[in-house]
Amino acid sequence: MKRACKICKAIIQAGNICPNCKSGDTTTSYQGTVIIFDTESEIAKKLSIGATGKYALRV
Numbered sequence: 001m002k003r004a005c006k007i008c009k010a011i012i013q014a015g016n017i018c019p020n021c022k023s024g025d026t027t028t029s030y031q032g033t034v035i036i037f038d039t040e041s042e043i044a045k046k047l048s049i050g051a052t053g054k055y056a057l058r059v
């Protein structure tokens, strides 16, 4: 299972360091994924996501 960053919720494709915020605080126990194409979208704002990419809904 892939890991998700506990800080910014980004899904990490490889390794265990978040490419977004460089945090090593990651987990495999996250729920749901969402792909953000537009940082101005409702879901991005709701999750406080500032960059496009794949994110966990809940970590």
Ligand SMILES: [Zn+2]
Residues within 6 Å of the ligand: 005, 006, 007, 008, 009, 010, 018, 019, 020, 021, 022, 023
């Ligand atoms: Zn992160």
